[in-house]
Amino acid sequence: MSRPVVINGKFLSQKMTGVQRVAFAFAKGLKTRFEADGRGHELSIALPKGTEPTELGIPQVAPSRLKGVPWEQLELPVQTGKRLLVNLCNVGPLTHKGDILIIHDAQAFISPQSYSKPFGTWYRTILPHLASNAARVLTVSNYSRDCLAEVGVAPAEKIEVIHNGVDHILDIRADATALQRMGLTSKTYFLAPGTTQAHKNIGVIIEAARRLEADEIPVVLFGSATASAFAEAGYILPSNVVLAGRVSDGELRALIEGARAFLFPSATEGFGLPPLEAMLLGTPAVVAPCGALPELVDDKALFAQADSPDDWAEKIRSLARSDAQCREFGMAGMRQAQKFNWESATEKLYRVILETQRL
Template sequence: MPAPAGARAAGRGQARQFIINGRFLASQPVGVHRVATELVRHAHSLIEDDPALARRIGMKLWIPADAEERAAALGVPYRVIGPLTGNAWEQLTLPARAGRDTVVSLCNVGPVLRRNAVTMLHDVQVLLSPESYSANFRRWYRLQQPLAGERHRRILTVSEFARDQIVEAGVAPAEKITVIHNGCDHVLADGADERVLEKLGLTQGDYALALSSTQAHKNIPMLLRAFARPELKDRILVLFGSASREQFVAAGHHVPSNVRFTGRVSDNELRALYENAQLFAFPSTTEGFGLPPLEAMRLGTPAIVAPCGALPEACSDGALYVPFDDPAAWTKAIAAIYDNPQHRGELAARALGRAKRLTWDRAARNLLNTLLSL
């Protein structure tokens, strides 16, 4: 890997050391944890496979005691650092034990009082869509994100859109922010578990797939309205994720009878759902990046998304765009994919072509170059 501009060799021939904040491995995985996992795994592989690079940079994964199960599954060497767990470990134990090494945090939160740190802020959604988060979450993020932006050596983010939002929110200046686009090829790592189709009473191509979330900015009620319309009454909408039918009803939303909820699914089951869906629908009103449609696209499934947030940047010409607030337009776009196989085939080819350009190897190289350029 070529040396980035401004990079200097480590003193006395020793590799420069960076500590990866592994607290994310103690939590139930969500989207930002997937990003951290893939960046750590691929950066480690790049260093292992390139002796010249290994002489310049070293990465050490440090975790709290309650993260060891997921750390072991990651397949990267790690070190359990005590005492404490949770937020106290991240804000007290980790910076106290890190010495002179730079601490790299990849999941929105880092040790806020430490200056020798690099933190990835995936978005400032807590400011853009505060109703999607609890009061305590909002208070913590509104405190720690500006502190990280002011004190840490560099802020990483996942899109030009997210960078602009971070700047507009006054969290960090543009010159301090590096954009590292996500990859999406992790969906190829796990084989598809087709049994999930039988369990849910589905067959290939007879359903549209979407994320199940009651967060306001995910905008799933718009899809519920679309699938309640006569044109889609015989089509099935499958929602995967933790939010249940009862939660949508409790929030005041009508859930039509042609909507099915999977609950949480494994990576193998999710791949099968992506691959066998007629299409993937993602009507979010804002996203820092937007991994789910790209995961579907990487498996050759057409994606319909709203032209909001970073979605046009991430999906580029590989997705079909429909206004986030127009159920009739979504109904028409979804019906057209079902009714016109040639149209679906063209969209699928565009989707795959775009998604193939976004790899975790590329993202990890950008991360290593950024760290070496500090």
């Protein structure tokens, strides 16, 4: 008889970033897949105290008294018991063995300056132990698998790759109020994530924008980083950089669809949802040839060197001047991004679960 499955629902208590978005999509897909097989009663989710109910509709395994790390390390193993625990967001309880563990990247090892010292130390300490205890270790790209093996988290032969989907972006309704609020005209600006994390490499975009001031080409940065945060990180913003600030999912979709191109200069990336989301919406992407990005975008995006503002400025000018080039990379990028869908990704995870249940 197969073991019932419990999803580690910690991600539902956290701010929605890329890792949490992936976990939500997997949980939603697994619910549908278990119900289609008539095994819906075998799937439940464990939630830390205070977590708001969601539209997932997966039964909760038991009420919780703790939250955060104490919940995950002390209470979650007791709630799970002998059931199969699926950890979707890098970590899980150290004392529970035989689990499924998805580790998204090795950033805490290869880009420690991007994280606080306590966070980085915790991840670098716990991940090898969790991987050793896990029955199956999964990650999101060949690049991540190779990095995790290289830093000693787990041998490459123990790590299986399941690429993320990106078609969740199609379920979001565009909200054009962000464009109106900032006075942006569709297809005249370039869009990039605005973050000061070291590996996100935003400095090359800021310096490229400086080279484009005379051309009056707007570069819009979205995200939580404020003008003061950029200043504290040593970045002086040129006049053609527009800070969109935090935006809703609907506003972000509208910003992506309205952009001339999406800029993604990360020096390392375990997967890279944002450029593929943009490509799926028909917006050309310009990316650095780093991390998992070449593996995922293939030759269907433009590449600009991670350390060359001149190269970025040149690619931006080229797209700004050529409608034909925008159409070419927009169509090619859409076809490439369509290869990454949650139905396929969930089916692969479901297969891993069935195999692990029999161990």
